[in-house]
Amino acid sequence: MYYVKAPAKINLTLDVLHKRPDGYHEVEMIMTTVDLSDRIGLERREDGKIHILSVDRFVPTDFRNLAYQAAKILKEMYHVKSGVTIKIEKNIPVAAGLAGGSSDAAATLRGLNTLWSLGLSLDELAQIGTKIGSDVAFCVYGGTALATGRGEKIRELPSPANCWVILAKPTLGVSTADIYGSLKINQIEHPKTKQMIEAIEKKDFVQMCDSVGNVLENVTLKLYPEVANLKDQMQKFGADAVLMSGSGPTVFGIVQHESRVQRIYNGLRGFCDEVYAVRLIGERDSLA
Ligand SMILES: C[C@@](CO)(OP(=O)(O)O)[C@H](O)COP(=O)(O)OP(=O)(O)OC[C@H]1O[C@@H](n2ccc(N)nc2=O)[C@H](O)[C@@H]1O
Numbered sequence: 434m435y436y437v438k439a440p441a442k443i444n445l446t447l448d449v450l451h452k453r454p455d456g457y458h459e460v461e462m463i464m465t466t467v468d469l470s471d472r473i474g475l476e477r478r479e480d481g482k483i484h485i486l487s488v489d490r491f492v493p494t495d496f497r498n499l500a501y502q503a504a505k506i507l508k509e510m511y512h513v514k515s516g517v518t519i520k521i522e523k524n525i526p527v528a529a530g531l532a533g534g535s536s537d538a539a540a541t542l543r544g545l546n547t548l549w550s551l552g553l554s555l556d557e558l559a560q561i562g563t564k565i566g567s568d569v570a571f572c573v574y575g576g577t578a579l580a581t582g583r584g585e586k587i588r589e590l591p592s593p594a595n596c597w598v599i600l601a602k603p604t605l606g607v608s609t610a611d612i613y614g615s616l617k618i619n620q621i622e623h624p625k626t627k628q629m630i631e632a633i634e635k636k637d638f639v640q641m642c643d644s645v646g647n648v649l650e651n652v653t654l655k656l657y658p659e660v661a662n663l664k665d666q667m668q669k670f671g672a673d674a675v676l677m678s679g680s681g682p683t684v685f686g687i688v689q690h691e692s693r694v695q696r697i698y699n700g701l702r703g704f705c706d707e708v709y710a711v712r713l714i715g716e717r718d719s720l721a
Pocket residue numbers: 444447456457458459460462529530531532535565566567568569582583584609610611613678679680681
């Protein structure tokens with residue numbers, strides 16, 4: 434098996450500018466990857482089939498799987514005769530606002546580019562990823578970026594200040610489409626995107642904490658009060674900044690000092706079964 438890493442993302446900012454005629458929302462968001470990853474194993478098949486293996490009961494093993502869609506698109510576009518078995522070792526919670534499915538698709542694109550010797554650039558893979566979902570292009574590159582359009586236009590940013598990220602995922606899944614659908618555009622309080630970019634460029638941790646914001650947060654918090662409760666707890670235990678990621682329901686806290694991480698982690702475990710303490714992976718690295 435050839436293994437590829439598929440890391441989760443968090444949204445440090447998420448702004449919506451307007452609703453587009455195609456039904457999507459024009460966004461402006463800053464995303465970065467964190468060291469909580471699925472592992473994708475790829476093995477060439479001579480029968481030409483695409484086969485998904487996963488023991489996670491929330492992961493579909495048919496055409497609905499985003500990794501399946503990634504393989505199918507590449508196979509069709511480049512007339513590849515071989516098939517592939519795609520083994521998904523799931524560590525990223527599903528339907529959590531952490532882009533697990535998108536990252537699996539992106540890792541599959543990167544991995545098959547090597548396994549099938551396609552010689553495509555990251556830019557070409559990202560463009561293909563856009564056909565699968567709005568977050569796939571970002572996941573092809575990883576690192577830190579400003580994403581615009583419906584999320585597929587990527588401008589690379591440097592790595593933010595070094596820090597820890599604590600993720601807490603309540604036991605509920607949210608539908609991204611429903612959350613965008615319930616957003617009232619005229620009531621949006623826009624996050625400080627420019628200030629966040631500046632904070633990242635200066636590696637200024639305090640300014641980064643002051644600049645986090647996500648316009649989808651209020652929508653999800655209203656629908657699911659347990660997410661608001663988790664946010665309060667994370668703040669109470671002493672995270673430096675707390676925000677919901679994407680459409681939720683995962684809440685993340687950023688923490689500068691390692692000495693505080695264990696205390697916050699232990700405190701949250703009393704309220705929430707799924708808590709992770711990980712490092713930020715701010716740089717694009719060799720993911721494939
Ligand atoms: C909210 C975000 C923030 O990073 O992430 P998640 O919470 O999913 O992780 C993304 O915008 C989600 O991206 P992704 O999950 O790839 O969305 P897609 O599959 O392309 O779209 C799912 C649905 O969400 C809505 N959608 C998505 C993106 C966008 N810019 N505007 C939208 O209105 C549309 O209703 C679309 O049918």
